[in-house]
Amino acid sequence: MPPARRARAAAGLCERRGASRGRGRAQVRTLSSQVRLDARTKLLNPKWYEGMLSSGYEGVREIQKRLTNTVGWSATAGAVDGWVYDEANATFIDDPDMAKRRAPAPAARGGACLDAHPCWCRERVGCARSGLA
Numbered sequence: 001m002p003p004a005r006r007a008r009a010a011a012g013l014c015e016r017r018g019a020s021r022g023r024g025r026a027q028v029r030t031l032s033s034q035v036r037l038d039a040r041t042k043l044l045n046p047k048w049y050e051g052m053l054s055s056g057y058e059g060v061r062e063i064q065k066r067l068t069n070t071v072g073w074s075a076t077a078g079a080v081d082g083w084v085y086d087e088a089n090a091t092f093i094d095d096p097d098m099a100k101r102r103a104p105a106p107a108a109r110g111g112a113c114l115d116a117h118p119c120w121c122r123e124r125v126g127c128a129r130s131g132l133a
Contacts, residue, residue, distance in 0.1 A: 032079040035070065039084045042066055044091060053101060063092075 029037070042048050043066045052059030067088060074080035092098055 035079050044087045
């Protein structure tokens with residue numbers, strides 16, 4: 001069967017099953033509203049970050065990646081509200097129970113952990129950027 005005929009047959013099959021062909025209700029958001037949505041639904045959502053923390057170092061790396069992306073959007077586009085950083089600080093840094101949970105095992109000190117990120121290391125472990133090293 002020629003490719004064009006296969007494509008038409010597949011399109012007809014989709015229509016018969018009730019699937020839409022790109023006519024959905026896509027929502028276009030501003031960058032700042034998308035960053036706020038991502039912060040509420042992922043980074044600062046206890047259900048999400050508890051699941052990430054329970055999955056081990058890969059989950060911690062995912063939290064770190066999201067926070068790094070948030071910092072990047074703030075630095076390049078100024079699209080992050082201050083409350084996002086306040087909540088992230090209260091959730092991941094100021095909470096003593098969370099500090100114990102995210103502390104890496106001695107064998108994993110060289111791996112991904114939230115303390116390895118420059119934002120986290122300024123006062124806690126000292127780094128060249130903070131002048132505490």
